[in-house]
Amino acid sequence: xxxxxxxxxxxxxxxxxxxxxxxxxxxxxxxxxxxxxxxxxxxxxxxxxxxxxxxxxxxxxxxxxxxxxxxxxxxxxxxxxxxxxxxxxxxxxxxxxxxxxxxxxxxxxxxxxxxxxxxxxxxxxxxxxxxxxxxxxxxxxxxxxxxxxxxxxxx
Numbered sequence: 001x002x003x004x005x006x007x008x009x010x011x012x013x014x015x016x017x018x019x020x021x022x023x024x025x026x027x028x029x030x031x032x033x034x035x036x037x038x039x040x041x042x043x044x045x046x047x048x049x050x051x052x053x054x055x056x057x058x059x060x061x062x063x064x065x066x067x068x069x070x071x072x073x074x075x076x077x078x079x080x081x082x083x084x085x086x087x088x089x090x091x092x093x094x095x096x097x098x099x100x101x102x103x104x105x106x107x108x109x110x111x112x113x114x115x116x117x118x119x120x121x122x123x124x125x126x127x128x129x130x131x132x133x134x135x136x137x138x139x140x141x142x143x144x145x146x147x148x149x150x151x152x153x154x155x
Contacts, residue, residue, distance in 0.1 A: 001026040008032030010046075018057055035122070 005016045055062035111117050116131040
């Protein structure tokens with residue numbers, strides 16, 4: 001059996017988990033329309049009722065989610081007046097990014113694999129190739145092992 005899940009957000013990923021539990025032999029593909037590297041905070045808006053539904057459907061996932069969540073009882077909100085033409089409908093992210101450990105993990109994986117340190121998102125193939133060329137030029141020129149990269153950081 002093949003199962004296609006459209007959408008890699010929390011609902012799509014949880015659907016894929018539940019489908020795999022229900023049909024262990026199934027081939028499950030998750031399709032996402034957002035760009036590679038886009039991230040969204042799992043559980044930022046999960047209510048206690050939603051978490052109860054997760055617990056009923058999959059106690060293992062519930063345990064992992066519950067142990068890694070941060071909880072707030074009182075939330076103070078502020079309106080930040082700005083226009084961001086890059087965001088959907090002019091929206092602007094204001095703090096979700098630090099929730100994601102995937103970004104530094106990916107940066108470290110790139111560094112471990114090819115010896116370059118990227119410090120600016122998104123990590124694109126073009127940026128990796130440019131950094132590799134820069135590294136090769138530094139090394140060919142006899143640069144020190146701790147040469148400064150183009151953003152002022154040490155490799």
